[in-house]
Amino acid sequence: MKDSYDSPDDRNLLDQTRQGVIGQPLDRPEGRLKVAGQAPYAAEYDRPDCAEGVLVGATITKGRVKAINRDAVLGMPGVLAVFSAPEMLRRAAQGGAGEAPMQDVRQVEFPLQPIALVVAETFEQATHAAKALVVEYDDQSSKAVLVPSPGRAEPAKDPTENGDLEGALKDAAHVVDVTYTTPGHASAAMEPHAAIAEWDGDSLTLHGSLQMVKYNVDELADSVGIPSDRVRIVSAYVGGGFGSKLGISHEAVAATIASRQLGRPVRVVMTRQQVFQAVMRRSETVQRIRLGADSDGRLTALGHEAFVSNLPEESFSEPVLQATQFLYGGENRRLTLNISRINRLTAGSVRAPGEAVGMPALESAMDELAVALHLDPVELRKRNVPDQVPGEGTPYSSRKLVEALDAGARAFGWDRRRPLPCQQREGEWWIGMGMASAARVNILAKAEARVTLRGDGTVLVETDQTDIGTGSYAILGQIAAEMLGQPIERTSVHLGDSLFPQGAGSGGSWAASSTGSAVFRACEAIRAELARGLNCAPDDLQLRDGMAWVEGTEPRPVTDLMDGDIARIGRIEPGELMEKVKQATYGAFFCEVAVNAFTGETRVRRMTGAFGFGRVLNAKTARSQCLGGMVWGIGMALTEELQFDHRDGHLTNHDLAEYHVPVHRDIPEMEVLLIEERDAAASPLQAKGVGELGICGAAGAVANAIYNACGVRLRDFPMTPDKLLADLPDPFAGPT
Known part of the structure; x- marks a missing residue:
């Protein structure tokens, strides 16, 4: 069975299965744990002898840390250490890159950028010391760029040009030429960024609030200079992310460094204010939209010029034009995206990057055209x-x-x-x-999942796929239950542990379809094994409520076809098909x-x-x-x-x-x-x-x-x- 998805799968197998749970409005299986406070989030794991860390933010806009006067706070009650290591992040990682190169936290790029970590026996002691910490700077704030300016923007990507936009606008029966602006937005996830780091020799375990575990492992390993196979991340329950937790951020790396040096677990939880100030924002935008239509209201011209912002050297730019490229007609078009470099916190992926702010502007302009x-x-x-x-x-x-x-x-x-x-x-x-x-x-993303049909007929799904409140526990269980013909009550799902096969992660609206497809593939392999026991083709195998049969035969317990557990890993990755059709x-x-x-x-x-x-x-x-x-x-x-x-x-x-x-x-x-x-x-x-x-x-x-x-x-x-x-x-x- 090929892993890459190169051609459409027209079998439509899930419309032929018999269990009847796919698509149903089932409750989240972890819901009771969450409402009862029994689902442990990143900061809630009880680790013996765990110290508490509090991040310290820069009081300048741009410059460099010259000295940190540790001695004054090291004598305060309960204070264990003050860290400002070069490995600490000055920018939250964007996620998906697979690495987080050395950034040197001592170089300040935006106000309240985390520059140090104070660790103490209690959170209150660490907070007190963090507020008392005195830092000396080489202050270059006067050279900072504080406000984005289209006049200082650079191309973020190659423009898209087709036909003659200016000529088509000149000849159009109706023209709309308008400029819309949108401000920056915060992800504002309910659970703040939090991490508990703990070392066992030269191996690290991190309990973190993260969306993309398979990438986060590589990012964290790269940050502290250890092999990825020495890092385990546990992120079983995530209280929202909306893009802000795609990559590792300051708390994870700082806790890791402090734990290694102190030889004990260290917990770092960002305050709500620190999350807003330091992690990730959606870029503000300025968008000029020009629409030209004939007398029947059919577009002949479409121009969309957008301006966004980010820190210097950041490769991400809000993809404002994504939907404009394919949603409506208009053979004469020009789409341009430009970026201003400014000293504000990192701009990155916030829920539906691109369309979330590009679509309201486009749709408002379309309304103006309808009025005209x-x-x-x-x-x-x-x-x-x-x-x-x-x-x-x-x-x-x-x-x-x-x-x-x-x-x-x-x-x-x-x-x-x-x-x-x-x-x-x-x-x-x-x-x-x-x-x-x-x-x-x-988007279909690369993903893996392991499905085990146990000897007693129960089903187990395992993948490092996270659930950020979207329902992954429910959906992946439904796919496995449907494919293997077991009641949903006999199906369990374990997520968010990097020891499991690598799922797609939660981002880009690809989690359910991608990791779900990996579960589907694993179940196909198990069905093929069961079909051999009935001497039939896998697609002819009928399964429901733990029974197996072929059309025209008597059902028999599926466990009769098994000699112990059947475990298979399913894999999926995008192929040429993504390029062939929109x-x-x-x-x-x-x-x-x-x-x-x-x-x-x-x-x-x-x-x-x-x-x-x-x-x-x-x-x-x-x-x-x-x-x-x-x-x-x-x-x-x-x-x-x-x-x-x-x-x-x-x-x-x-x-x-x-x-x-x-x-x-x-x-x-x-x-x-x-x-x-x-x-x-x-x-x-x-x-x-x-x-x-x-x-x-x-x-x-x-x-x-x-x-x-x-x-x-x-x-x-x-x-x-x-x-x-x-x-x-x-x-x-x-x-x-």
Whole structure:
């Protein structure tokens, strides 16, 4: 059986199996442990004689650490040591690179960059000493670049140019030329970054809150200069990551260095403020979008020029143009991405990097074009669904955009929308509706998993794949139970330990389809072994509730076909197919808002999302992912914004009191429609990723609803009341 996925698997085996658990809205098997406080997160492991470490942040913006006056704090009660080793990270790793080269923490690149670790017997003692630590600097803050500037930007990637954009815009019947801005965002995961490091001779065990264990092992080993096979990472439960935990960060490396030198376990837990200030941010963006359409509303020109930022020498740049490249037509196009180098904390992958901020701008511009054309926004999008990827000629795999637009519109009651602004008023509230498309690239990643059908008929799945709250424990168990015909109660899943085969990790919406495909492959190999016992082809084997049979024969216990445990490792990796067809997930958002005519406050009253992402593996966890993305989209539209002091570049709203994520009061009842499909090109499961799709474009639907409600077209996210107030219509006037 080939590991690489080079051609579509058209057998559709999961539609022929008999157990009936695949796709069902099953609960997470670890849910009871979590709500009872019995699922240990990274900082909660009870390690005897564990010391506590607290990171110290730089008080300058740019420069170098000259001296750390350790002696004054080493005499404080309980203090064991102060570390500032060259191996410590000054930038959080991005994840996936397989290494984290020496960075030398003593070179300061941004405000409050961790530069030292104070270790004491208790957390309180370490915190006290960390605040008292005096550091001397070669201060070069006056040379720091604090604010991104398109005028100082450099190309982040080669531009995409097809046809004659300027000529097509000149000849177009309708043109939109607008600039949208989005601020930086924080991942704001519930569980802060935490690690416990412990050495046994020259071997290291780290309990950490991490998303990509197989890469994190290499990064950590590289950071401290030991072979990867000497590193074990345990990350069984992760309280959210959203990209911030893709790579190792400061707490893991610092705890490792301190533990090795002290000869005892060391725990380092970042405070909420430190997580905001030092780990990862989504880049702010400036996006100029130019759309040209003929009199029928078909795009003839599409320009998308985006500006992002990051630290000097960082290779990552927010991929703002990802969806623009394939979502709509327009044969004349120019797509450019430029990056400014600034002294702010590292910009990296935050949930749905690229589409999360690129799609709201594109979808708002499409709404502006629909207004100019006097055309329904849904119809405009349907008219511009291309047959092939523009400029490439690449065919699409399954694509449910039109179906999502239609299904979402019906369920939401889009036909009741009033096309002109300021047409509906309830008391002091203007009422409006808006919509947007959703799109996210789909990726199949290399993964391995071991499945064991035990002699008693129970099933065990093992992989270092993590579960960051997305439902990996449930989904991987369902795949194995379905393939091997065992009740889900007889299936157990062990995750997040680097001693297990290497899964895909949690990121890029690839976890379920990639590591799930590895589980599928392992189960195929076990089914082949069982089929030999019945002298039949593997695909003819029927399994359900622990019984095995071939059509026309009497069922018999599957254990009769076994001589002890059957364990197999399944593997999957992308092949040529990813380049042959364009794989993506699609959807649509529909939103109703109320805008206060006097204050400019916006309240989302209801929201519907319709999504197509291949086979639904678990309807409950998939719906949860979509809901979470939609909630974040509301936050992006109305409240979320990293705010930096332009005098020294430090982050001013570095906690959940000032970085405003939506709370229960902000979120209405929301409807999610799951549009079942099969995409054989995407994976052997015929499934695609859903974890990030629900955020991609959601903020655009809210923005468009605000315009429909009150006639104010804001192009600067988030759309806070102060930005709306100046242009609101007369609050004492009724509908026009």
